[in-house]
Amino acid sequence: MIEALLWDVDGTLAETERDGHLVAFNQAFASMGLPWRWDAAHYGRLLRVTGGRERLLWDLRQRDSIPVHEHDALSRELHRRKNRSYAALVLQAPPPLRPGVAELIDEAAARGLQQAIVTTTSRSNVQALLEQHFGAGWARRFAAVVCGEDVSAKKPEPEAHLRTLALLGLPPLATLAIEDSAAGAAAARAADVPVVVTRSHYFADDVIEGAVAIGPGLHQRAGWHPQPAMAGEGGITLDDLADWHARMELVSHFG
Numbered sequence: 001m002i003e004a005l006l007w008d009v010d011g012t013l014a015e016t017e018r019d020g021h022l023v024a025f026n027q028a029f030a031s032m033g034l035p036w037r038w039d040a041a042h043y044g045r046l047l048r049v050t051g052g053r054e055r056l057l058w059d060l061r062q063r064d065s066i067p068v069h070e071h072d073a074l075s076r077e078l079h080r081r082k083n084r085s086y087a088a089l090v091l092q093a094p095p096p097l098r099p100g101v102a103e104l105i106d107e108a109a110a111r112g113l114q115q116a117i118v119t120t121t122s123r124s125n126v127q128a129l130l131e132q133h134f135g136a137g138w139a140r141r142f143a144a145v146v147c148g149e150d151v152s153a154k155k156p157e158p159e160a161h162l163r164t165l166a167l168l169g170l171p172p173l174a175t176l177a178i179e180d181s182a183a184g185a186a187a188a189r190a191a192d193v194p195v196v197v198t199r200s201h202y203f204a205d206d207v208i209e210g211a212v213a214i215g216p217g218l219h220q221r222a223g224w225h226p227q228p229a230m231a232g233e234g235g236i237t238l239d240d241l242a243d244w245h246a247r248m249e250l251v252s253h254f255g
Helices: 017-031 040-046 052-061 068-092 101-110 123-134 159-168 182-190 238-247
Strands: 004-007 114-118 144-146 175-179 195-198 207-211 213-215 251-254
Touching: 004 101, 004 159, 017 040, 017 052, 017 068, 040 052, 052 068, 068 123, 101 114, 101 238, 114 159, 144 159, 159 175, 159 182, 175 182, 182 195, 182 207, 195 207, 207 213
Parallel strands: 004 114, 004 175, 114 144, 175 195, 195 213
Antiparallel strands: 207 251
Protein backbone atom coordinates (compact mmCIF):
# COMPACT_ATOMS: atom_id res chain seq x y z
CA MET A 1 0.00 0.00 0.00
CA ILE A 2 1.25 3.48 -0.85
CA GLU A 3 1.77 5.72 2.17
CA ALA A 4 3.72 8.49 0.46
CA LEU A 5 4.35 10.02 -2.97
CA LEU A 6 7.88 11.24 -3.70
CA TRP A 7 7.82 14.02 -6.31
CA ASP A 8 10.67 15.05 -8.56
CA VAL A 9 10.47 18.73 -9.63
CA ASP A 10 12.05 19.79 -12.95
CA GLY A 11 10.28 18.03 -15.80
CA THR A 12 7.93 16.20 -13.43
CA LEU A 13 6.00 18.92 -11.60
CA ALA A 14 6.59 21.46 -14.37
CA GLU A 15 8.41 21.79 -17.70
CA THR A 16 10.96 24.20 -16.28
CA GLU A 17 14.05 23.45 -18.33
CA ARG A 18 13.87 25.04 -21.80
CA ASP A 19 12.01 28.25 -20.91
CA GLY A 20 13.31 28.59 -17.35
CA HIS A 21 16.66 27.13 -16.42
CA LEU A 22 18.16 27.43 -19.93
CA VAL A 23 17.21 31.09 -20.18
CA ALA A 24 18.62 31.74 -16.70
CA PHE A 25 21.95 30.06 -17.53
CA ASN A 26 22.34 32.25 -20.61
CA GLN A 27 21.49 35.35 -18.59
CA ALA A 28 24.20 34.38 -16.10
CA PHE A 29 26.75 34.05 -18.91
CA ALA A 30 25.79 37.47 -20.26
CA SER A 31 25.96 39.09 -16.81
CA MET A 32 29.62 38.06 -16.53
CA GLY A 33 30.51 39.13 -20.06
CA LEU A 34 31.12 35.57 -21.21
CA PRO A 35 30.78 35.06 -24.98
CA TRP A 36 29.03 31.70 -25.15
CA ARG A 37 25.35 30.77 -25.05
CA TRP A 38 23.69 27.36 -24.72
CA ASP A 39 21.05 26.52 -27.30
CA ALA A 40 18.12 24.18 -26.66
CA ALA A 41 19.76 21.17 -28.29
CA HIS A 42 23.05 21.56 -26.40
CA TYR A 43 21.17 22.06 -23.15
CA GLY A 44 19.25 18.86 -23.82
CA ARG A 45 22.56 17.01 -24.00
CA LEU A 46 23.77 18.72 -20.83
CA LEU A 47 20.71 17.51 -18.94
CA ARG A 48 22.28 14.05 -18.91
CA VAL A 49 24.56 15.60 -16.26
CA THR A 50 22.44 16.02 -13.12
CA GLY A 51 22.77 19.25 -11.19
CA GLY A 52 23.11 22.79 -12.52
CA ARG A 53 26.60 23.47 -11.19
CA GLU A 54 27.72 20.04 -12.39
CA ARG A 55 26.52 20.95 -15.90
CA LEU A 56 28.52 24.16 -15.76
CA LEU A 57 31.65 22.28 -14.71
CA TRP A 58 31.20 19.71 -17.46
CA ASP A 59 30.77 22.44 -20.05
CA LEU A 60 33.77 24.40 -18.77
CA ARG A 61 35.96 21.33 -19.17
CA GLN A 62 35.14 21.30 -22.88
CA ARG A 63 36.42 24.87 -23.34
CA ASP A 64 40.06 25.89 -23.70
CA SER A 65 39.40 29.57 -22.99
CA ILE A 66 39.02 29.18 -19.20
CA PRO A 67 41.99 27.89 -17.16
CA VAL A 68 41.22 24.75 -15.18
CA HIS A 69 42.13 26.38 -11.87
CA GLU A 70 39.31 28.91 -12.42
CA HIS A 71 36.56 26.34 -13.06
CA ASP A 72 35.44 25.87 -9.47
CA ALA A 73 35.06 29.56 -8.58
CA LEU A 74 33.56 30.46 -11.95
CA SER A 75 30.99 27.66 -11.84
CA ARG A 76 29.93 28.68 -8.32
CA GLU A 77 29.44 32.30 -9.30
CA LEU A 78 27.62 31.41 -12.52
CA HIS A 79 25.36 29.04 -10.64
CA ARG A 80 24.57 31.70 -8.04
CA ARG A 81 23.67 34.20 -10.75
CA LYS A 82 21.70 31.60 -12.67
CA ASN A 83 19.57 30.77 -9.62
CA ARG A 84 18.89 34.45 -9.05
CA SER A 85 17.84 34.87 -12.69
CA TYR A 86 15.65 31.77 -12.53
CA ALA A 87 13.81 33.07 -9.46
CA ALA A 88 13.14 36.37 -11.28
CA LEU A 89 11.89 34.57 -14.38
CA VAL A 90 9.55 32.38 -12.34
CA LEU A 91 8.22 35.44 -10.51
CA GLN A 92 7.46 37.16 -13.83
CA ALA A 93 5.99 34.16 -15.64
CA PRO A 94 5.70 30.97 -13.56
CA PRO A 95 5.97 27.78 -15.64
CA PRO A 96 2.62 26.04 -15.24
CA LEU A 97 2.41 22.77 -13.39
CA ARG A 98 2.13 19.91 -15.83
CA PRO A 99 -1.49 18.90 -16.45
CA GLY A 100 -2.74 16.44 -13.87
CA VAL A 101 -0.09 17.27 -11.27
CA ALA A 102 -2.13 19.60 -9.06
CA GLU A 103 -5.11 17.25 -9.19
CA LEU A 104 -3.02 14.28 -8.03
CA ILE A 105 -1.33 16.29 -5.28
CA ASP A 106 -4.76 17.38 -4.01
CA GLU A 107 -6.19 13.85 -4.23
CA ALA A 108 -3.26 12.38 -2.31
CA ALA A 109 -3.58 15.07 0.37
CA ALA A 110 -7.32 14.48 0.69
CA ARG A 111 -6.71 10.76 1.21
CA GLY A 112 -4.09 11.29 3.89
CA LEU A 113 -0.92 10.31 2.04
CA GLN A 114 2.35 11.94 2.93
CA GLN A 115 4.08 13.71 0.06
CA ALA A 116 7.69 14.73 -0.39
CA ILE A 117 9.88 16.69 -2.78
CA VAL A 118 12.92 14.68 -3.91
CA THR A 119 15.06 16.68 -6.28
CA THR A 120 18.68 17.50 -6.99
CA THR A 121 17.90 21.05 -8.07
CA SER A 122 18.67 23.93 -5.70
CA ARG A 123 16.29 24.71 -2.84
CA SER A 124 15.96 28.29 -4.06
CA ASN A 125 14.71 27.01 -7.42
CA VAL A 126 12.16 24.76 -5.75
CA GLN A 127 10.94 27.58 -3.55
CA ALA A 128 10.68 30.01 -6.48
CA LEU A 129 8.48 27.59 -8.44
CA LEU A 130 6.29 26.14 -5.71
CA GLU A 131 5.68 29.43 -3.95
CA GLN A 132 4.09 30.71 -7.16
CA HIS A 133 1.74 27.74 -7.35
CA PHE A 134 1.00 26.96 -3.69
CA GLY A 135 1.74 30.23 -1.90
CA ALA A 136 4.20 31.13 0.83
CA GLY A 137 3.19 28.08 2.87
CA TRP A 138 3.96 25.65 0.05
CA ALA A 139 6.36 23.57 2.17
CA ARG A 140 3.55 22.63 4.57
CA ARG A 141 2.08 20.48 1.82
CA PHE A 142 5.13 18.22 1.96
CA ALA A 143 6.32 16.06 4.83
CA ALA A 144 9.90 16.27 3.54
CA VAL A 145 11.77 18.45 1.05
CA VAL A 146 15.16 17.13 -0.09
CA CYS A 147 17.11 19.29 -2.55
CA GLY A 148 20.52 19.38 -4.17
CA GLU A 149 22.21 21.04 -1.19
CA ASP A 150 21.09 18.18 1.06
CA VAL A 151 23.06 15.44 -0.69
CA SER A 152 26.63 14.79 -1.74
CA ALA A 153 25.73 12.54 -4.70
CA LYS A 154 22.97 13.53 -7.09
CA LYS A 155 20.68 11.37 -9.22
CA PRO A 156 21.12 8.69 -10.54
CA GLU A 157 22.65 8.00 -7.13
CA PRO A 158 19.96 7.08 -4.56
CA GLU A 159 21.06 9.43 -1.76
CA ALA A 160 18.16 11.90 -2.15
CA HIS A 161 15.57 9.11 -2.02
CA LEU A 162 17.27 7.37 0.90
CA ARG A 163 17.39 10.64 2.84
CA THR A 164 13.70 11.21 2.12
CA LEU A 165 12.76 7.72 3.33
CA ALA A 166 14.64 8.39 6.57
CA LEU A 167 12.84 11.70 7.08
CA LEU A 168 9.45 10.10 6.44
CA GLY A 169 10.23 7.04 8.55
CA LEU A 170 8.93 4.73 5.84
CA PRO A 171 10.30 1.63 4.10
CA PRO A 172 10.85 1.95 0.33
CA LEU A 173 7.92 -0.23 -0.69
CA ALA A 174 5.50 1.99 1.23
CA THR A 175 6.29 4.82 -1.18
CA LEU A 176 6.05 5.63 -4.87
CA ALA A 177 8.35 8.02 -6.73
CA ILE A 178 7.18 10.10 -9.68
CA GLU A 179 10.02 11.00 -12.05
CA ASP A 180 10.48 12.06 -15.67
CA SER A 181 13.96 10.81 -16.60
CA ALA A 182 16.14 7.74 -16.71
CA ALA A 183 18.43 9.22 -14.04
CA GLY A 184 15.48 9.87 -11.73
CA ALA A 185 14.07 6.40 -12.26
CA ALA A 186 17.49 4.83 -11.65
CA ALA A 187 17.90 6.80 -8.42
CA ALA A 188 14.54 5.65 -7.11
CA ARG A 189 15.15 2.03 -8.04
CA ALA A 190 18.61 2.08 -6.43
CA ALA A 191 16.82 3.04 -3.21
CA ASP A 192 14.30 0.20 -3.78
CA VAL A 193 11.53 2.79 -4.28
CA PRO A 194 8.96 1.85 -6.95
CA VAL A 195 8.75 4.56 -9.62
CA VAL A 196 6.26 5.87 -12.17
CA VAL A 197 7.71 7.86 -15.06
CA THR A 198 5.83 10.72 -16.74
CA ARG A 199 7.94 11.56 -19.77
CA SER A 200 8.91 15.21 -20.20
CA HIS A 201 10.03 17.34 -23.16
CA TYR A 202 13.73 16.61 -22.92
CA PHE A 203 13.39 12.93 -22.01
CA ALA A 204 10.55 11.98 -24.32
CA ASP A 205 12.53 9.25 -26.08
CA ASP A 206 15.08 8.18 -23.48
CA VAL A 207 15.63 4.59 -22.45
CA ILE A 208 13.78 4.02 -19.16
CA GLU A 209 14.22 0.83 -17.18
CA GLY A 210 12.63 -0.62 -14.08
CA ALA A 211 9.54 1.57 -13.65
CA VAL A 212 6.17 0.17 -12.59
CA ALA A 213 4.52 2.36 -15.25
CA ILE A 214 5.68 4.77 -17.97
CA GLY A 215 3.46 7.27 -19.73
CA PRO A 216 3.16 10.66 -21.43
CA GLY A 217 1.69 12.58 -18.50
CA LEU A 218 -0.69 12.43 -15.56
CA HIS A 219 -3.39 14.26 -17.50
CA GLN A 220 -4.28 11.36 -19.79
CA ARG A 221 -4.95 7.65 -19.53
CA ALA A 222 -3.91 6.79 -23.08
CA GLY A 223 -0.31 5.96 -23.92
CA TRP A 224 0.64 4.34 -20.63
CA HIS A 225 2.50 1.06 -20.33
CA PRO A 226 0.96 -0.87 -18.77
CA GLN A 227 -2.44 0.63 -19.45
CA PRO A 228 -4.44 1.62 -16.36
CA ALA A 229 -6.42 -1.45 -15.31
CA MET A 230 -9.45 0.46 -14.11
CA ALA A 231 -11.92 2.08 -16.45
CA GLY A 232 -12.31 5.80 -16.22
CA GLU A 233 -12.00 9.15 -17.91
CA GLY A 234 -9.69 12.07 -17.34
CA GLY A 235 -6.19 11.69 -15.94
CA ILE A 236 -4.24 9.24 -13.83
CA THR A 237 -5.67 8.88 -10.33
CA LEU A 238 -4.31 7.69 -7.03
CA ASP A 239 -6.18 4.41 -7.57
CA ASP A 240 -4.23 3.89 -10.82
CA LEU A 241 -0.95 4.49 -8.99
CA ALA A 242 -2.01 2.12 -6.21
CA ASP A 243 -2.85 -0.58 -8.76
CA TRP A 244 0.51 -0.29 -10.53
CA HIS A 245 2.25 -0.25 -7.17
CA ALA A 246 0.40 -3.36 -6.01
CA ARG A 247 1.17 -5.28 -9.20
CA MET A 248 4.82 -4.10 -9.16
CA GLU A 249 5.45 -5.45 -12.66
CA LEU A 250 8.59 -3.64 -13.76
CA VAL A 251 8.52 -2.31 -17.32
CA SER A 252 11.05 -0.73 -19.63
CA HIS A 253 10.85 1.55 -22.64
CA PHE A 254 13.67 1.68 -25.13
CA GLY A 255 12.91 4.90 -27.02
